[in-house]
Amino acid sequence: MVPRVGILGLHLEANAFAPPTLEADFRAQCWEEGAEITRLARAETSHLPAEMAGFYRRMDETGAWAPKPIAIWAAPPGGPIDQALFLRMLDAARSGLLAAMPLDAVYVASHGASSATGDEDSDGSLLAMIRAVVGPRVPIVVTHDLHCNVSERLVAACDSLIAYRTNPHIDMAARAAEAADMLRLLLSGTRVFKAFRRLAITPPSVTLLTAEGPYADLIRDAEALMAGKLLNASVTGGFVFSDLPKCGMTISATALSQEAADEAVEQLATRAWNERHRYVAHLTSLEAALARAKTTSQTLILADVADNPGGGGRGNTAWLLQALHEAAIPSVVLGLFVDPALAAEAHALGEGAVFEARFNRDPGEFSLPFSARARVTMLTDGKGQGRRGNMAGRQFNLGPTARLTLEGSGLEVVVISLRRQCHEPRTLEMHGINIAAARVVVLKSRGHFRAGFAEFAPNDRILEVDAPGLTSPVLSRFAWKRLPRPVFPIDPTP
DSSP, rough: OOOOEEEEEEEOOOOOOOOBOOOOOHHHHHHEEETTTHHHHHHSSSSSSSHHHHHHHHHTTTTTOOEEEEEEEEEOBBBBBHHHHHHHHHHHHHHHHHHHHHOOOEEEESSSBOTTTTBTTHHHHHHHHHHHHOOSSSSSEEOOOSOOOHHHHHHHHOOOEEEEOOOOOOOHHHHHHHHHHHHHHHHHHOOOOEEEESSOOOOGGGGGGSSSHHHHHHHHHHHHTTTTTTTEEHHHHEOOGGOOOHHHEEEEESSSSSHHHHHHHHHHHHHHHHGGGGOOOEEEHHHHHHHHHHOOOOEEEEEOGGGGGGTTTOOOHHHHHHHHHHHSSSSSEEEEEEHHHHHHHHHHTTTEEEEEEEETTOTTTTOOOOEOOOOOOEEEEEEEEEOOOOOOEEEEEEEEEEEEEEEETOEEEEEESSSOOOTTTTHTTTOOGGGGSEEEEEEEOTHHHHSSSSSOOGGEEEEEEEEOOOOOOOOOOGGSSOSSSBBBBTSSSO
């Protein structure tokens, strides 16, 4: 019998300190339903989350199957989903599942850190609904970003949770392929067992890189366990800015016996807790970053990690922009500055126009206004295709975009209309910028830029700058409301 596999996905990293996420945010990135998902998943390139291509490819390789795609919703990181919108999405998912019945299995490709304005566990609500529709015996496998917030309800509703193991994230397709293999195993009648643990650790995201550091060591341990009897071990760092009771590092395991799953979780959780002191952010002050920028002879990358749109930041703080402009450091590039009003004004004026560029004319928290005379050097529609990192071969859309050159300093700013982080070099190169020739490159991104911009600067020429913003790794600066306390590193060791 050819298995009928339902497919769903909800991608949002919800930052409780950011404005709510609306339908327009999903529509601008990915809102697909029904058979179109299958066409896009098998296309050469698409705007679908990268898991889709990986899952379809592996399922196609391993035998006949009948995909029954329901919906894939993806929006840039932002505030919780508007509750009325989330309920409509949940109803649409339920209706789609019912129409697709009978189903033999379900694959859910979700980010895992969503929430709604009236539902703190939207991912858990989605999984609980799926389980209620398909019944207790239909296998459900879920993939999550490693920056997810996992609830006990979600773990109970699925048969296996598989999380990314790379940061910057470049293994989405591989984890989806692993999910496909897990589904095939479950469809064969194999019984699996799960274990799960949450720790009182909310690591700053800059400490969760997987090339080296404490999280990298933990991931290697998990992979070593998977080389034995364990089917999967997932170590998730969590997304603390969701400010929810379910925030925190989690360990989950899927195995062929309960004993193996329990032992794996215990081993990984023990190491994580014993090494919690390693999950402390070490940033470079703005003053020290400026001093380094003035003396560098090779391309220096300044990561504006506190204003990362990839974590719900607004992408519009001007602290580094103003400081570098006033210092008149030559050959500086800044990307991407999110300011739709400024981009629209530049488009109205046209290329070559010189005007008073007002950044953040309607400022909010951490986004003081800044003005400078600027020339409109280049205009585009902001649409392109990535070439490196987790955007390689994927389509992106920045909205109407302007490259502005500030008078007096020559600083180049790429101003965009849609909120996106700068982790793909094409977003700058398509605007005529030679990144390798720049002295200083400021990137509004937390860590994904490392995969995209690795060819321009090694680690010793990358500084994570301590400036204000909605995604600051200095977690003591936030007024937490729902986060479980005490929790490390915000509080003394619990």
